[in-house]
Amino acid sequence: MPVPVTLVLPDGQTLRARLYVRQQTRTTWMHWVGMPAWELADDDHVRAAEYRTWVTSDQVHPIEGVSYDGVETIPLPARVPDPDVRWAWKVEQVKGAAGRIAGTVVHVWDCPLAGKPREELNVDQALDALERPGARACQECGAAESLLPLLGREDG
Template structure:
């Protein structure tokens, strides 16, 4: 009879053809299929106690693990992928405008939402690039678009 406090047993297939009985601690769905967090009992050496049994934990794919008859896997933590993975938020893009003073010298920069009326419409920057530009001396976020609202709290 199996101890209900212990994780259920599995059969693990090693690369050299050996088969070991181990324990199933968790299962994780990935985009490539299921992976299983298994514990395999092997020997280890310790200076103080010599050779002793130890559990080695390793992720194994479906090809290397099989259930054992009579084991129930209902209590194993199971982590599935979300049914719908939302697309990344691509609505924010930023631009940097060089502010020129008398004589055409650059006196500062302004960070704009890409669609701002004052945007120079040059190279689109991602959030990290926009924050880096905003941290430079003399830089400011435009108050006529979303730049000041979105970026300023993050600096």
Template sequence: MTSSSSASEPVPVPIRVLLPGDQDVVGRLWSRRQVRDGWLYEVGIPAYRNGPWDTVEPAEYRVWVRAPQHVRPLEGVSYDGVPVEYLEPPSLVERELGPRRPSGWVLAKAGGRGPGRGTVHAVDCAEAPAGAPVLTLDRALDAAQHPGTRLCSLCGAAAELDPVLRGFDRGFGGDD
């Protein structure tokens, strides 16, 4: 995240904070943060706390709340000086390809006798067995070379591992 705040210490500004039970209180706005599904505001709400020797002293309870659901601006107050953290825009790769998949593969062992019987899946495949150990690329390739093992085409394990096993020139005018 990048910040547009200045290097000086932030000065909170008053803001109306909507509390449960149809209550509201004037609190202090410390900062704002853009998140993927909207905005969060860091507000300080006045409270009391127990001090030394059975005293009671004023305090501030800070909490992040959703805007505009839990806050309202006060008329005449400028919020321009409040520090703001913006989401960094996704990179060109993230925009084009989407979020990264988890790395690794798992082997779903099939019933029957003999080693190497089963299916290699990507970690996030819906058909992958829960709790199976995650295989590195080398271990997944070793498992895939056994005659009784197949590569899942649902999750793309076949598309990802088959070229490594059989060569990258398949489908480009070579012997298909």
């Protein structure tokens, strides 16, 4: 059952609309609203109609005293890990000009930049490797995106 809301139009005008559904996205809540409009009927007469569209939370506001408990609300689904996803890591030893180890790069287990086959590490071992001086996470394979937030870091 739709409930009344105040809808803010692009030019700042407001009008009464009807809220049908609220749906959560990764960044905001979207609202499926219907607003009054006119349409030309088949018999060449103008009749009242409703135009429906999705709008953001910035464009729709509740009306004091109206209960929104009955509005269909669709939250984000709980993230279920893909059972085929492997959470394993590899460490590449980077050699300097003199042939000595100059640093390490942590890669996702199947990163083509990891070089020759290496021992797979679990997440704790990969985080330990990143804590070493001169260590960095690969930006190409997603290691940086996955591991650095766990260390409270954003750098490579």
